[in-house]
Amino acid sequence: MTPPATSPPAAPDPSSSGPPAPPPLAAQAPAVRRARTRRRFRRVGLRTVPGWIRIGTAATLAAVVLLVAATMAAVGDAREGMRTVGHDAGRQVMATGTLYFALSDMDAQVADILLIGREHDLGIGRAESLRRYERRRAEANRAAVEAAQIAGRDEARRRTVREVLDGLGSYERLVGEAMLLDRQSDHPAGELPPNVVETYRKATDLMKLELLPRAYNLTLDSGATVRRSYETDRAAVLAGRLRVGLTGALALVLLIGLQVYLAARFRRLVNPALALATLGALAVAVLGVGMLSAQAGHLKRAKEQGFDSILALNRARAISHSAFADESRYLLDPGRADTYEQTFLDKALSVLYVDPGERPLNLETYYDLLPGAVRSYERAPGGPPVEVLGLLGEEKGNSLGPSERSRLHATVQAYQRVLDNDRRMRELAVRGDRRAAIELRMDRASGAVAAFDAYDRRLALLIQAHQDAFDRAVRAGDDGLAGWDALPTAAALAVAALVLAGVRPRLAEFR
Amino acid sequence: MHNPRLARRGLALAAAAAAVAAAAGCAVEPDTGSVVDARSLTIGVKADQPGLGLRRPDGRYEGFDVDVATYLAGRLGVPPERIRFRTTPSSVREKALREGTVDMVVASYSITAKRKTQVTFAGPYYVPHQDTLVRADDDSIRGVRDLEGKRLCQVTGSNSWRRVTEERKIAARLVEAPTYSACMDLLAASKIDAVSTDDLILAGFAAGRPVKIINAPFTDEKYGVGLHKGDLAGCEALNRAITAMYQDGTAARLLDKWFGESGLKLTTSVPQFEGCS
Numbered sequence: 001m002t003p004p005a006t007s008p009p010a011a012p013d014p015s016s017s018g019p020p021a022p023p024p025l026a027a028q029a030p031a032v033r034r035a036r037t038r039r040r041f042r043r044v045g046l047r048t049v050p051g052w053i054r055i056g057t058a059a060t061l062a063a064v065v066l067l068v069a070a071t072m073a074a075v076g077d078a079r080e081g082m083r084t085v086g087h088d089a090g091r092q093v094m095a096t097g098t099l100y101f102a103l104s105d106m107d108a109q110v111a112d113i114l115l116i117g118r119e120h121d122l123g124i125g126r127a128e129s130l131r132r133y134e135r136r137r138a139e140a141n142r143a144a145v146e147a148a149q150i151a152g153r154d155e156a157r158r159r160t161v162r163e164v165l166d167g168l169g170s171y172e173r174l175v176g177e178a179m180l181l182d183r184q185s186d187h188p189a190g191e192l193p194p195n196v197v198e199t200y201r202k203a204t205d206l207m208k209l210e211l212l213p214r215a216y217n218l219t220l221d222s223g224a225t226v227r228r229s230y231e232t233d234r235a236a237v238l239a240g241r242l243r244v245g246l247t248g249a250l251a252l253v254l255l256i257g258l259q260v261y262l263a264a265r266f267r268r269l270v271n272p273a274l275a276l277a278t279l280g281a282l283a284v285a286v287l288g289v290g291m292l293s294a295q296a297g298h299l300k301r302a303k304e305q306g307f308d309s310i311l312a313l314n315r316a317r318a319i320s321h322s323a324f325a326d327e328s329r330y331l332l333d334p335g336r337a338d339t340y341e342q343t344f345l346d347k348a349l350s351v352l353y354v355d356p357g358e359r360p361l362n363l364e365t366y367y368d369l370l371p372g373a374v375r376s377y378e379r380a381p382g383g384p385p386v387e388v389l390g391l392l393g394e395e396k397g398n399s400l401g402p403s404e405r406s407r408l409h410a411t412v413q414a415y416q417r418v419l420d421n422d423r424r425m426r427e428l429a430v431r432g433d434r435r436a437a438i439e440l441r442m443d444r445a446s447g448a449v450a451a452f453d454a455y456d457r458r459l460a461l462l463i464q465a466h467q468d469a470f471d472r473a474v475r476a477g478d479d480g481l482a483g484w485d486a487l488p489t490a491a492a493l494a495v496a497a498l499v500l501a502g503v504r505p506r507l508a509e510f511r
Numbered sequence: 512m513h514n515p516r517l518a519r520r521g522l523a524l525a526a527a528a529a530a531v532a533a534a535a536g537c538a539v540e541p542d543t544g545s546v547v548d549a550r551s552l553t554i555g556v557k558a559d560q561p562g563l564g565l566r567r568p569d570g571r572y573e574g575f576d577v578d579v580a581t582y583l584a585g586r587l588g589v590p591p592e593r594i595r596f597r598t599t600p601s602s603v604r605e606k607a608l609r610e611g612t613v614d615m616v617v618a619s620y621s622i623t624a625k626r627k628t629q630v631t632f633a634g635p636y637y638v639p640h641q642d643t644l645v646r647a648d649d650d651s652i653r654g655v656r657d658l659e660g661k662r663l664c665q666v667t668g669s670n671s672w673r674r675v676t677e678e679r680k681i682a683a684r685l686v687e688a689p690t691y692s693a694c695m696d697l698l699a700a701s702k703i704d705a706v707s708t709d710d711l712i713l714a715g716f717a718a719g720r721p722v723k724i725i726n727a728p729f730t731d732e733k734y735g736v737g738l739h740k741g742d743l744a745g746c747e748a749l750n751r752a753i754t755a756m757y758q759d760g761t762a763a764r765l766l767d768k769w770f771g772e773s774g775l776k777l778t779t780s781v782p783q784f785e786g787c788s
Binding site: 156159160209210212213214216217220221223224227228315338339342343346349350353355360361362389390393394 | 624625627628654655656673677678679728729730731743744747750751754755758778780781782783784786787788
């Protein structure tokens with residue numbers, strides 16, 4: 001919306017005089033058109049005092065209308081932004097993140113069940129793993145429904161959801177088969193017969209190659225929608241703030257101009273009604289600009305400290321669970337041990353990347369460099385800065401509150417303990433002591449399971465801290481907008497009434 | 512005293528303010544320089560990798576990367592006649608993107624955490640795996656561990672051999688060669704026993720030679736589309752285009768066209784994207 005056409009000198013208010021008379025003086029002054037125009041203005045009474053007052057009043061009222069329109073439009077944009085990021089899509093996107101997590105954890109539970117074989121009480125136990133498997137499957141189904149809803153009429157996305165659900169059917173069939181073979185073989189922990197390994201390979205490959213990528217991409221894609229809408233809405237709020245500022249300035253200049261004109265012409269110092277109107281317009285403009293700045297800030301906090309971090313950390317959590325399951329897969333399928341070790345490393349790197357420099361990028365290097373990276377999360381870092389990347393690494397560089405900062409530090413410390421256990425487990429396995437490796441991996445009291453659960457709890461607390469920041473920003477945004485639907489109109493009416501009240505007595509002097 | 516000059520000045524000021532407001536109204540959207548808005552594209556590809564990106568004697572480029580790039584550009588609304596391909600060797604990919612000599616890079620460009628700090632990656636559009644190529648009649652090598660004591664090609668400037676001898680500490684005997692194509696000649700002459708690198712690269716070289724890929728993958732690479740750092744809109748649009756490429760069957764067709772005869776196990780479902788950053 002652009003206000004300029006109403007600027008007064010170019011477009012005289014028609015109410016201030018009758019239609020312009022034909023210029024009979026034209027013949028006398030044929031030289032310059034400009035001079036003619038000036039004379040025409042004089043003839044139609046524009047240069048009379050009431051004419052000027054009428055023009056000034058009309059322009060002022062028009063400016064006030066523009067100010068209100070600009071404010072209302074910007075309030076609408078701010079509300080739209082909060083609705084998308086804070087309420088609808090933002091929350092839905094976070095919900096689809098559970099699809100990836102649930103699917104990935106289903107496969108992790110299957111790996112544990114197959115690994116322990118007939119020793120049903122190892123780790124969290126077969127029964128508990130089965131319960132978790134069922135729960136994750138239900139969660140995956142719910143999240144898929146949610147994802148289908150967000151997809152709306154987007155055919156590509158709907159198709160992806162369908163493919164995930166179809167694939168899930170095939171996956172469950174393969175898992176059923178693997179579990180049946182597993183029960184029939186009645187093997188001790190870690191000694192799976194080839195047919196079980198073969199069937200599980202089919203299932204886990206299907207999960208890894210077809211289901212998980214689609215689920216992950218769905219969340220990324222709907223996250224992209226939120227990002228686009230955030231950028232558009234925030235830019236609109238900021239542009240709206242500029243318009244409110246400019247139309248506010250215009251209204252103020254006109255009000256003051258009118259005031260000065262009246263003072264000069266009628267030799268009065270202050271016109272109280274106009275002065276009040278000026279204050280009113282000033283209040284609307286200043287409050288409006290302030291409110292819109294605050295809204296842009298709330299939106300930014302909700303998006304960056306809330307939405308983005310929650311999405312990244314949920315990804316880190318899902319990938320961590322999947323990496324932890326790669327330890328089980330490493331133990332249950334020695335034929336693919338190298339591959340599962342590599343995927344574990346890849347996942348660890350995507351959670352927390354440490355630059356290996358000249359050293360080979362393998363787990364050994366990672367174990368060595370991780371403590372230094374974790375120390376760099378302390379608030380007063382001693383020693384040279386360590387560059388960390390990956391999902392938890394990038395969090396470090398974000399602007400965080402003290403609560404998030406300390407929880408992030410606790411999370412990476414717990415992560416380091418998970419890697420300590422991983423190292424010990426692999427050392428045992430390489431030495432040939434598979435039994436001890438499996439016992440360490442499944443130990444709930446002090447071993448790998450205990451360390452991983454502690455890490456997972458810390459990570460959940462960290463996510464909660466960002467969720468709180470998100471909720472706070474959304475609430476502040478909603479509260480900040482309260483009343484702004486009616487306020488600008490009411491204020492405008494009051495200002496208009498005051499302006500009219502201010503000029504009316506002066507115009508009356510000419511009747 | 513009547514003071515029209517003062518009054519007029521007030522009105523003039525107001526008019527100026529209105530003009531500023533009008534100008535501001537149409538100047539908020541900056542030029543993003545995203546590939547989404549491009550009318551034509553310069554795309555960086557490899558010139559020396561058969562099957563992926565190869566420059567033919569007539570100056571035209573061909574390969575899986577070239578076809579993928581052409582498809583993706585089409586999805587962005589850029590027809591083939593408005594695409595210019597440009598040879599972009601591994602060492603200059605970041606620089607070419609930074610300096611804008613290319614708009615995007617589709618050149619067996621692996622996404623890594625480190626590169627992500629300089630480049631925005633769409634995709635991956637394919638996840639190749641490091642695998643091993645041996646002579647067709649050699650049955651002694653079935654997995655990467657079997658390279659112990661075998662003669663392995665060490666290509667100058669490539670990191671693939673490190674993944675065997677350094678990362679996995681498998682004591683293969685390294686034999687230096689300047690390029691993978693030189694490795695092929697060494698392998699044919701029985702001067703080495705194995706070549707280990709990305710399976711798509713192996714498949715490209717394997718065509719028409721008495722060699723085989725052992726299908727024992729041990730890494731996941733991620734071939735991404737490199738964009739100017741920060742082109743998130745372009746990255747998101749390309750991810751959607753890659754999804755479409757798999758959904759409409761083009762990816763499967765192109766993989767079969769370029770690597771179908773190599774005996775390589777190909778994945779024809781969409782890879783897990785890295786996320787735009």
